[in-house]
Amino acid sequence: MARQPRLTVPGYPHHVIQRGNNRQAIFLDDEDRRRWLELLREQAAIHGVAVHAYVLMGNHVHLLLTPETQDGLPRMMQAIGRLYVRGFNQRHGRTGTLWEGRYRSTLIEAERYLLACMAYIDLNPVRAGIVTAPADFPWSSHAHYVGLRQEAWLSPHALYWAMGNTPFAREQAYAKLVQGAPGSRPQAELAKAVHSRSALGNSAFIADLEEVARRPVAARRPGRPRRTVSSTDA
Template sequence: MPRQRRLDLPGVPQHVIQRGNNRQPCFLRVQDYRCYLSQLGEAALAQGCRVHAYVLMTNHVHLLMTPEVTGAVARTMQALGRRYVSYFNATYRRSGTLWEGRYKSCLIDSERYLLTCYRYIELSPVRAAMVEAPSDYAWSSYRANAEGVTDRLVHPHDEYAQLGATVDERCAAYRALFLEAIGEDRMSEIRAYVQQQRALGSSRFQDAIEAELRRVATIRPRGWPPGKARATGIGRE
């Protein structure tokens, strides 16, 4: 069965998830996290991707990136995968795969979902009960986005930049977003769209993606016939 092609458009953010093979750890020591972030920054710069948010969990990563050209995210992940796996295998004297197959990704509607996706990513360590607050976790973009800490990897998206006229204003407005929890329905929606690699957003956004790429942009429940999700409005707003 042929691989499903990912939805991919220049200038449209993508939420990327990559998991360790069999949920095994991908980071064992501090230098592993540092190496991954360094290599991510180099690959993203070389391939033309802007990283807006990230979190490195023990056995998986979340990234929010905008490609400048078609294929930039895929090339970034391929280059990063090759380099980091080589580093990890050499460091721990192992061989074989590190990642669980291909990464998953979905397009994100900037106007409706982007800042929610920022929060979803940076709250991952809190949901996993690893820390009490996102600021307590060292391997995410939260402190750059919420506290103004310098992080050369992070490039603010325009939606983030519109939160305020100054760094302090943007950080304060961003922190205020975290005072409200992300609803379970919204989190389930984010997970479903990444898993099925569709386009998370309003019906207008999804229609535009489908018109541009001539591909299905909405999620479909398992076992449903083609067109059923669109006809009933499942996964749309």
């Protein structure tokens, strides 16, 4: 039976995860991480995808993206995957695949979940026990949004701009939001949605999305035991 295509809808934010095969490391050093970010900047611009947030973990990456076109996101991810693996294998003297099949993607209702999703992404290194605060982790977009580093290629969403009238006000408001996010209901809902590959939003959002996509987008009732999500998978 053919796999159903991933749901990609222009103009909607998508929470994306790309994992290493069998949970293997996809970054062996900082040069790998820099190269992956270079490819993300380059390919996002080529394919018309706004990058709102990112985090590079040891064996997976999280992204928050809004594509301008139907095929922009999948083409961007395909290009990054192909180019990165080629360089990674050459650098480290290896062959074969690196990725765990296809990337995972879920659409989210911006007004309700976009800022929470940014916080979810920022908090990955904290949940994994790598750092005690998101600002201590150098390989995420958190530092940009709290004023510790400038990354001009990122595309802050309108909801972030609405957090304050000045850069300082927005940075302080966002830092406070992330600080209060752990354990909140939206964080649990985001984790569940991305692992089930289902869209996340209220009933009106889901209905509108299903009308646009002409297919079901909500999570199905589980027919088998749920997979336990570890801290390294989050």
